[in-house]
Amino acid sequence: xxxxxxxxxxxxxxxxxxxxxxxxxxxxxxxxxxxxxxxxxxxxxxxxxxxxxxxxxxxxxxxxxxxxxxxxxxxxxxxxxxxxxxxxxxxxxxxxxxxxxxxxxxxxxxxxxxxxxxxxxxxxxxxxxxxxxxxxxxxxxxxxxxxxxxxxxxxxxxxxxxxxxxxxxxxxxxxxxxxxxxxxxxxxxxxxxxxxxxxxxxxxxxxxxx
Numbered sequence: 001x002x003x004x005x006x007x008x009x010x011x012x013x014x015x016x017x018x019x020x021x022x023x024x025x026x027x028x029x030x031x032x033x034x035x036x037x038x039x040x041x042x043x044x045x046x047x048x049x050x051x052x053x054x055x056x057x058x059x060x061x062x063x064x065x066x067x068x069x070x071x072x073x074x075x076x077x078x079x080x081x082x083x084x085x086x087x088x089x090x091x092x093x094x095x096x097x098x099x100x101x102x103x104x105x106x107x108x109x110x111x112x113x114x115x116x117x118x119x120x121x122x123x124x125x126x127x128x129x130x131x132x133x134x135x136x137x138x139x140x141x142x143x144x145x146x147x148x149x150x151x152x153x154x155x156x157x158x159x160x161x162x163x164x165x166x167x168x169x170x171x172x173x174x175x176x177x178x179x180x181x182x183x184x185x186x187x188x189x190x191x192x193x194x195x196x197x198x199x200x201x202x203x204x205x206x207x208x209x210x
Contacts, residue, residue, distance in 0.1 A: 011037070029195075030197065040070055127163050145167070148176065170189070
């Protein structure tokens with residue numbers, strides 16, 4: 001499964017940024033517009049609520065053939081049969097996640113500095129979430145951003161797929177892909193768009209052209 005996963009346009013969910021609209025509606029619109037993968041990242045959920053939301057997401061994504069990635073919660077990914085998990089630096093060890101999820105699962109890892117990216121070269125993971133590329137209000141705890149130059153510097157040093165995230169929108173997405181990203185992950189550029197389907201369609205076109 002994981003080898004066929006397409007992370008060109010990767011939506012990371014955030015109900016708080018969805019302008020009061022149901023998350024299911026936002027995700028379905030984004031998929032119609034060309035989103036290729038969805039990460040369910042809802043840190044305010046209880047476990048039961050997260051599992052129920054993840055099940056609804058699985059039903060929504062299935063007709064589009066898009067994988068569902070669960071942020072942090074390996075237990076939730078196992079419960080609903082998601083494609084895999086995305087881990088932060090303070091989450092479960094990627095090796096343990098791999099052992100629990102199996103060989104066919106997706107395991108992604110956020111890297112926020114060169115040293116973390118270098119360490120990740122030894123890990124059995126499927127992509128790096130290079131975070132943040134640009135300063136972003138959704139990640140206020142990070143001191144520095146990679147920038148385009150940091151992404152260019154990382155590209156030849158990493159064997160992993162690089163998924164760029166952080167402050168990416170239609171105005172800079174092409175530059176991010178040209179700097180070496182294999183895909184872009186976005187939150188507010190779609191979740192907070194007045195028309196998520198149109199926003200996703202525009203971003204997908206930019207990624208495909210670049």
